[in-house]
Structure formats: C-alpha cells, structure tokens
Amino acid sequence: MSSVFRYRELIRNLVLKDLKLKYRDSVLGFLWSLANPLLLILVYSFVFGHLFTGGPPNLVYFLMVGILPWNFFAQSLMMSTGSILDNGNLIRKVAVPMEVFPVATVLFSLAQYLLALIVFFPMALLFFKVSVAWSWVAFVPILVLHILFTVGMCFIVSTATVFYRDIRHFTEILLMLLFWLTPIIYDIRTVSDSLSTVLYMNPLSYFILAYQDVLYRNVFLSLDRLMVLIILTFLSLGLGYSLFLICKVRFAEEV
Amino acid sequence: MSGEIQVINVSKAFTIRHNKADSLKSKVIGIFHKRYREQRETLWALKGVSFNVSPGEVFGLVGRNGSGKSTLLKIIAGIYPPTQGKVQLPNGARMGAMIELGVGFHPELTGKENIFLSASIHGLNRKEIEAIYGAVVEFSELDAFMDTPVKNYSSGMHARLGFGLAVNLNFRVLLIDEVLAVGDEAFQHKCMDQIDRFQAEGKTILFVSHSTDVVKKICDQVCVLEHGLPVFLGNPDEGVEQYHALLRGNHS
Numbered sequence: 324m325s326s327v328f329r330y331r332e333l334i335r336n337l338v339l340k341d342l343k344l345k346y347r348d349s350v351l352g353f354l355w356s357l358a359n360p361l362l363l364i365l366v367y368s369f370v371f372g373h374l375f376t377g378g379p380p381n382l383v384y385f386l387m388v389g390i391l392p393w394n395f396f397a398q399s400l401m402m403s404t405g406s407i408l409d410n411g412n413l414i415r416k417v418a419v420p421m422e423v424f425p426v427a428t429v430l431f432s433l434a435q436y437l438l439a440l441i442v443f444f445p446m447a448l449l450f451f452k453v454s455v456a457w458s459w460v461a462f463v464p465i466l467v468l469h470i471l472f473t474v475g476m477c478f479i480v481s482t483a484t485v486f487y488r489d490i491r492h493f494t495e496i497l498l499m500l501l502f503w504l505t506p507i508i509y510d511i512r513t514v515s516d517s518l519s520t521v522l523y524m525n526p527l528s529y530f531i532l533a534y535q536d537v538l539y540r541n542v543f544l545s546l547d548r549l550m551v552l553i554i555l556t557f558l559s560l561g562l563g564y565s566l567f568l569i570c571k572v573r574f575a576e577e578v
Numbered sequence: 579m580s581g582e583i584q585v586i587n588v589s590k591a592f593t594i595r596h597n598k599a600d601s602l603k604s605k606v607i608g609i610f611h612k613r614y615r616e617q618r619e620t621l622w623a624l625k626g627v628s629f630n631v632s633p634g635e636v637f638g639l640v641g642r643n644g645s646g647k648s649t650l651l652k653i654i655a656g657i658y659p660p661t662q663g664k665v666q667l668p669n670g671a672r673m674g675a676m677i678e679l680g681v682g683f684h685p686e687l688t689g690k691e692n693i694f695l696s697a698s699i700h701g702l703n704r705k706e707i708e709a710i711y712g713a714v715v716e717f718s719e720l721d722a723f724m725d726t727p728v729k730n731y732s733s734g735m736h737a738r739l740g741f742g743l744a745v746n747l748n749f750r751v752l753l754i755d756e757v758l759a760v761g762d763e764a765f766q767h768k769c770m771d772q773i774d775r776f777q778a779e780g781k782t783i784l785f786v787s788h789s790t791d792v793v794k795k796i797c798d799q800v801c802v803l804e805h806g807l808p809v810f811l812g813n814p815d816e817g818v819e820q821y822h823a824l825l826r827g828n829h830s
Contacts, residue, residue, distance in 0.1 A: 336694055343691075412681070413681060
C-alpha cells in the first residue's frame, strides 16, 4: 500500500485525466459535473413530487440521501471492471504499482460524488426545507468507511475481470439486483420481517442506513452499527487487497 | 557486489492457450466437449540465462525475432516475474524501461498533459516533472505543439516526445528496446548522441537492437540469444559475428 502513496502524483493525474476527458469538447465543459446532479435531483423532484407521492415524509430528500452514495458505489464498481484490463497496454510495458488503477477509479467516482453533494446540500436546505443537525458531522466518518469499503470491493472486481471477462456483465446485473435489495428508495422499517432479513445480509444496506440515520433521521449512529461498518470495511479491504496481491504478478501476462 | 545487475539462471515459461477460455461459458462447455477445451502448451521463452552487468556498462542483447530479448528486458524491468532464477538489482537505483516510446500517452490529451501523466507513470512527483519539463520540450523540439492533442501529432512527433521524455527521466539504469528505429536520420543521430552522453555519465544501459553497427559501436559486452538460450556472452565484435552466423544458418 505504500506504493499507492509514493505514486500519488500518478493517481492524481489519472483522476484528472478522466475528469478532463469526460467533458472535453462539450460546450458546458466542467459545468456538466454540477449540472448532472442538479438535473438528477430535478427529475426525482418531478417524478416523486407529482407522479408518485406518499412514502416517507420529504420523500425526494430521503431518496437523494440514499441514491447519491449508491451511485458512487455502483459507478466505482462498474468502472473497476476495466481498471486493470483497460490499462493492459501500460501494464505490459511499464513496471508500475497496479494498485493505483482501482484506487484512481474510486477517486474519480468520489470526485463526482462530492460535486453532487456540493449541489445537493444547498438544495436540501433551500428547497427541501431541511435544517442542519448535529448528527450531520457523523457523515464524514461514514463517508470515509464507505470509500475504503468500495476500494476493497473494486480490488476484487478488477482482479476477477482479468481472469474472467464475464465479471463485467455479471457486475452490471448484480448491481441492478443489489439496488433493489438495498433500502434506498424505500424505508427499511416498512418492509416485512422476512424481506428485511435479506436486506440485512446485504453489506451495502448498513452504509445506506447509516447515511439515512445521520442525514435524514437526524440521529447519531449506534455504536454497534458503527462497529458493523468498521468490520465490513476491514473485511472488504483485507480480502480485496490480499486477492489483488496474490494475483497481480500474473496481470502483465493475462491482460 | 552491489551496483551490479545480476541475472541469475533466469528461465521464463509462458502458457500458450489454444481456445483460450477466459469466459465462464467456455470453461463450462470445455468440460463436456473436448473440442472446445482449452489446450495448454508451455513455451520456454528463456532458458537459464545468466550474466552480470557492471555499473556504467553498456550491455547489448542481440538475437533473432522471438529469441526472448524483450521478455528478458521485461523480467529485468520487473514487469514479468521469472519462472525460475532471479534478477538482483542494484540497491535503490532508479531503473527505467523504454520498452516502447510514449507508453501511456493518451491521444486526447495535449503534449504537456501527456508529459505530466507519462512521467508520473514512471514514478516522478510533480516537482521532479516540473524540473524536467523544459528539457523534454527542448529535446523533442515541439515547443509550438505543447497545447495540441497528441492525436494530431505525426508519428515522428509522437516518437520525439516519447524519447524526449524518456531521456529526461534521470534513470540510473536504462533498459532500451529498439526505440532507436524511429524518426528521421537527424533524430536518430540525436538519440545516438544522447546514448553517448549517458555512457559518459556512467549510466548502466541494457540495450536490445537489431542494428549490429550500433551494437559494435557502443556496447561493452553482448549476449546473443537463440530460442531463449544464451549462445554467446562476451566481446561485441565476436557476438555480432555469432549473430550473423545464426542468421546465415537460418537462410541456408
């Protein structure tokens, strides 16, 4: 992992490259990264403010609290299927610590998540009439754990895709399924016991619930829930990075 | 002795896969249908190669196509792990492999952006890149094109930028794989001058080339590879003669 720090300039440049290329030659350019979440929120406001009503109070705010972190996770995972594979040309020709590629993928998605939050929080205060609560400070540690958890998962996915190209398509389907098995667009307290048992087997549920606790329900995370997040993060990072370390010597020959 | 590159009995086997099964479906089908099963064949690209390269030495690797030169260079660079044997590198020496020029250049990025990206791929930090930036631009003679996307460069310009970057990365040990075969005569001349300068600066150079004139001129020692076997190690003039004999043998 020390190589990740030593090559931080490379990680920075990889993330900047992707951010620059994403909107290069478009008229709005960088403004798109702000316009995108803004339009997302507007669409949800229209759909759930006028077409489908009911559900938890302040529904659109509730939805965004879950959807934005979910998008970060899903985008990271989807992009990480190509982290090693799509950099094959580089990996076959330069001795470079390959950890930087999945990490850069997560940071690229994180940059977009943070930009979305920059749009989201002022909107929450102005349009959704949400008031700042003390519990919001717990957002930061949850975010940090969520990022590290995602990095671990991306290590697994990027490694697996090198050996089985199917993983790319599998991840896409799995994410779709996982979206519905995570309490993002419904309140976990309103589902049946048997279904909520299933939801609690999904590690991502704990992260989304934590976000909802501190931002929506305005309560601090209980200590045992925090422990769950920490354990999940350690498991994900530990397993993911071990798998990556074992397999990475073969990457140059397999990509 | 430290400071030396020691290649100790290095062998490398590649698994050649016919019907390569890299999807789950093909694996499953392979269980039932013999015809679709993955066939594995082991190819020894290198067999028991050993040599030492002293600091400041220019070491040439020659051999026919497919003799294992580039594989050996990649093993020394740490891109491939050796199947057997090991490579001992000088402690803490920055080593640079120029397997191909302009690796990691992105066509949509400008020349300047590519210099920063590519240099960081080789492990330089921003301060170090800023320090060499001027020299890279000067060497490549592309001052007017630094804000142009690399996709609009000619192949010669692309190579100049790549070489300009490579020579300024300040490696103690350079692994060069046939990168001199690009550009016009004037540029090739410039590259040769640069290698002379490296030699004078006491840098260690491992050099793969088909150009026997260059090998004779600059190398202190050569290794001739044939089908992964080191068939000659020593004096450049004799090595080149051996290499020519191999080529003649192939034709007769």
